[in-house]
Amino acid sequence: MIDLIVRVLDRLFRLREPHKGFLSRSVPVKLNFSYCFGGMAFVCFMTSVVTGLMLSVYYVPSATDAYKSVLEINNAVWGGWLIRSLHKWSATILIIFIVFHTVRVFVYKAYRPPRELNWIAGSLTLVLVLASGFTGYLLPWDQKAYWATVVGTSMGGTVPGIGPFVVMLLRGGAEVQGATLIRFYSLHVLWIPVFMFMVLWAHFHMVKRQGISGGL
Numbered sequence: 001m002i003d004l005i006v007r008v009l010d011r012l013f014r015l016r017e018p019h020k021g022f023l024s025r026s027v028p029v030k031l032n033f034s035y036c037f038g039g040m041a042f043v044c045f046m047t048s049v050v051t052g053l054m055l056s057v058y059y060v061p062s063a064t065d066a067y068k069s070v071l072e073i074n075n076a077v078w079g080g081w082l083i084r085s086l087h088k089w090s091a092t093i094l095i096i097f098i099v100f101h102t103v104r105v106f107v108y109k110a111y112r113p114p115r116e117l118n119w120i121a122g123s124l125t126l127v128l129v130l131a132s133g134f135t136g137y138l139l140p141w142d143q144k145a146y147w148a149t150v151v152g153t154s155m156g157g158t159v160p161g162i163g164p165f166v167v168m169l170l171r172g173g174a175e176v177q178g179a180t181l182i183r184f185y186s187l188h189v190l191w192i193p194v195f196m197f198m199v200l201w202a203h204f205h206m207v208k209r210q211g212i213s214g215g216l
């Protein structure tokens with residue numbers, strides 16, 4: 001069935017032709033299961049993107065309505081609790097797979113030339129995923145989210161010289177407030193995902209160009 005759909009779409013839009021080289025690449029037989037962790041991280045990332053897009057239909061990023069809208073997603077929207085859980089769990093499992101993937105790359109010494117730039121690109125994705133977790137944590141706008149963000153943003157104050165400026169920048173004022181919520185929402189749904197897609201594109205492009213490393 002899937003094959004039929006793919007063939008029809010291919011007839012209509014000629015999807016396969018430009019990606020032929022990429023699609024027909026074979027996987028070297030000597031690779032083991034640990035080489036799947038990067039792909040699994042990507043599946044989790046895409047799940048969090050799709051469920052996040054669905055949540056954004058009902059979530060209201062304002063200090064007065066954010067909490068109410070999350071309750072509504074949980075209790076009133078059909079399947080809302082499931083989408084919210086999938087979003088949270090895919091984001092959590094994503095971090096676990098990134099850690100497994102990084103350990104695999106490290107153990108197999110795949111960070112060495114010519115892949116050192118890809119190691120840096122990978123590290124960037126880790127920073128972006130952690131930033132996404134931090135900004136997303138505030139969005140339910142409940143007591144736990146509020147105080148976690150108060151603590152998290154106040155850590156920015158320890159940066160030598162520019163600490164107070166960093167805190168103001170993160171919070172959009174002296175306190176965690178409505179402006180902080182809008183800032184974090186914008187970062188969580190727009191800036192971080194856009195950067196993530198750009199860095200992942202570079203990451204996959206380098207894997208394709210350099211080929212997968214040969215093991216221990």
Ligand code: HEM
Nearest residue numbers: 035037038039041042105110118119122123125126212213
């Ligand atoms: C969302 C985050 C990430 C995704 C979706 C991802 C995905 C992938 C995929 C699919 C591959 C090819 C297959 C594999 O080796 O598993 C790969 C390779 C690679 N990744 Fe990642 N990755 C991510 C994060 C990272 C991180 C955090 C690092 C290191 C700090 C990293 C470093 C590398 C390197 C060096 C390779 C080439 C490995 C080789 O040739 O053996 N990646 N990545």
